Amino acid sequence: MNFSKIKSDFELNFKADNRWKYLTSGLSNTLKITFFAVLLGVALGVLVAIVRSSYDKNSSEMKNGLGKFFLSIANAVCKIYLTVIRGTPVVVQLMIMYYIIFASSRNSMLVAVLSFGINSGAYVAEIIRSGIMSIDNGQFEAGRSLGLNYVQTMRYIIIPQALKNVLPALANEFIVLLKETSVAGYVTIRDLTMGGNIIRAATYSPFMPLIAVALIYLVIVMFFSWLIGILERRLRQSDH
Amino acid sequence: MTTNTPIIKTVNLKKSFGNIEVLKGINLEINKGEVLVIVGPSGSGKSTFLRCLNFLERPTGGEIYFEGVNLLDKNVDINKHRQKMGMVFQHFNLFPHMTIIKNMSLAPMKLLKLSKNQAAEKARGLLERVGLGDRALSYPSQLSGGQKQRVAIVRALCMDPDVMLFDEPTSALDPEMVGEVLDVMKNLAKNGMTMVVVTHEMGFAKEVADKVIFMDEGIIMEEGTPEEVFGNPKNDRTKEFFSKVLI
Numbered sequence: 001m002n003f004s005k006i007k008s009d010f011e012l013n014f015k016a017d018n019r020w021k022y023l024t025s026g027l028s029n030t031l032k033i034t035f036f037a038v039l040l041g042v043a044l045g046v047l048v049a050i051v052r053s054s055y056d057k058n059s060s061e062m063k064n065g066l067g068k069f070f071l072s073i074a075n076a077v078c079k080i081y082l083t084v085i086r087g088t089p090v091v092v093q094l095m096i097m098y099y100i101i102f103a104s105s106r107n108s109m110l111v112a113v114l115s116f117g118i119n120s121g122a123y124v125a126e127i128i129r130s131g132i133m134s135i136d137n138g139q140f141e142a143g144r145s146l147g148l149n150y151v152q153t154m155r156y157i158i159i160p161q162a163l164k165n166v167l168p169a170l171a172n173e174f175i176v177l178l179k180e181t182s183v184a185g186y187v188t189i190r191d192l193t194m195g196g197n198i199i200r201a202a203t204y205s206p207f208m209p210l211i212a213v214a215l216i217y218l219v220i221v222m223f224f225s226w227l228i229g230i231l232e233r234r235l236r237q238s239d240h
Numbered sequence: 241m242t243t244n245t246p247i248i249k250t251v252n253l254k255k256s257f258g259n260i261e262v263l264k265g266i267n268l269e270i271n272k273g274e275v276l277v278i279v280g281p282s283g284s285g286k287s288t289f290l291r292c293l294n295f296l297e298r299p300t301g302g303e304i305y306f307e308g309v310n311l312l313d314k315n316v317d318i319n320k321h322r323q324k325m326g327m328v329f330q331h332f333n334l335f336p337h338m339t340i341i342k343n344m345s346l347a348p349m350k351l352l353k354l355s356k357n358q359a360a361e362k363a364r365g366l367l368e369r370v371g372l373g374d375r376a377l378s379y380p381s382q383l384s385g386g387q388k389q390r391v392a393i394v395r396a397l398c399m400d401p402d403v404m405l406f407d408e409p410t411s412a413l414d415p416e417m418v419g420e421v422l423d424v425m426k427n428l429a430k431n432g433m434t435m436v437v438v439t440h441e442m443g444f445a446k447e448v449a450d451k452v453i454f455m456d457e458g459i460i461m462e463e464g465t466p467e468e469v470f471g472n473p474k475n476d477r478t479k480e481f482f483s484k485v486l487i
């Protein structure tokens with residue numbers, strides 16, 4: 001490859017017909033899906049983690065009754081959720097959501113956010129559960145001995161500390177999710193990967209668009225890894 | 241409640257973990273304003289007994305009356321009663337993600353419905369009393385062990401408890417910090433607080449206790465005034481224990 005070949009390749013793949021716009025709009029879709037899926041995933045994950053750790057902590061001590069009954073049911077539901085989601089590929093989950101469960105909806109972005117959010121929630125749940133379990137039981141007992149009830153103790157004492165402990169792991173989950181959304185093209189979404197693929201199919205010149213896509217992912221991942229590094233250092237400094 | 245009913249009374253209190261019976265029927269009365277010191281070898285059930293009193297451990301048998309209410313009754317809201325029973329732990333258990341003042345204000349704000357300012361004012365007053373007025377905005381990690389334990393004590397006091405439970409409050413401290421914590425506890429006793437204290441500080445027990453019990457293998461082996469229990473133990477196990485502890 002000489003220089004003029006590279007130049008003409010570049011112009012063909014990115015400049016002609018404004019093809020670069022496939023990459024920018026694709027990137028925008030990728031970031032949108034990732035961002036909202038992470039929000040959903042964290043919300044789901046916290047909920048599932050609380051149910052699971054509450055069950056592990058309390059079920060043996062609880063009196064038989066309605067409370068224990070509902071907690072057992074909720075725990076069983078969470079366990080099935082974790083097993084199914086973590087036991088199947090995310091792209092299969094995405095297609096089931098799009099072509100079966102939401103077959104009547106054409107809002108593929110929304111379906112993708114739901115799919116990836118539900119998927120991510122399963123992994124986030126286990127991260128947060130490990131965070132909750134890592135908090136010394138003395139913290140819990142101190143809260144209860146003051147008269148705070150279970151929910152208050154979790155909310156003001158346990159969860160804030162647990163989240164702080166797993167913040168780097170959660171940020172890492174964001175990076176994982178960002179890369180996993182690259183299968184969004186399976187349900188007609190023009191994300192970053194799909195954008196590159198569209199260019200490739202139009203120009204019959206795979207090198208530039210695919211390497212460009214890879215570089216963009218890499219730069220974003222490196223940027224967020226760098227942010228996480230700063231975050232970790234900050235957290236260590238403020239480790240009270 | 242009349243003055244001569246005990247503030248805490250346990251009747252044949254039992255606790256098992258699985259097949260292991262750790263408390264084998266404890267009968268005890270604690271009157272208002274009394275200081276009860278519990279001594280005994282490690283593993284004898286002292287902590288378990290204390291933790292049963294505020295239901296951190298659920299008793300497996302017997303009765304606990306606190307201010308006339310049987311805590312084992314089904315309809316009892318244990319959270320309400322815990323507010324009246326402060327507890328101080330061996331390892332302080334301060335909340336590391338909160339400043340000292342927040343550690344102290346959290347429960348009063350959520351449970352006594354004090355405003356942020358009211359709670360902070362109360363906390364500052366108590367901090368002054370234990371010589372930590374200047375540490376209100378510190379985090380627990382910035383305090384020494386003795387300071388942490390003094391904060392833990394006033395954090396419990398913020399709830400205006402009727403009884404304070406202490407589980408080896410000085411055992412995790414460097415020797416030079418034991419005194420400052422014991423001083424706070426002595427002051428508390430002098431001001432009429434009802435206290436149940438598990439400790440190996442025999443000097444504190446002799447000076448402050450109204451009653452001492454010696455626990456061994458889940459039962460009360462010996463019970464009486466400090467003079468009786470320390471000076472003239474009737475039981476061989478008690479004698480043996482004191483000969484090891486008191487040097």
Ligand SMILES: Nc1ncnc2c1ncn2[C@@H]1O[C@H](COP(=O)(O)OP(=O)(O)O)[C@@H](O)[C@H]1O
Pocket residue numbers: 257262280281282283284285286287288289
């Ligand atoms: N949560 C628990 N599960 C099982 N055994 C326990 C538990 N807590 C305490 N024990 C056992 O009960 C006994 C009494 O313990 P504890 O009350 O802590 O004694 P002490 O405070 O007098 O040293 C010990 O043998 C201990 O191993």
Ligand SMILES: [Mg+2]
Pocket residue numbers: 286287288408
């Ligand atoms: Mg103990």
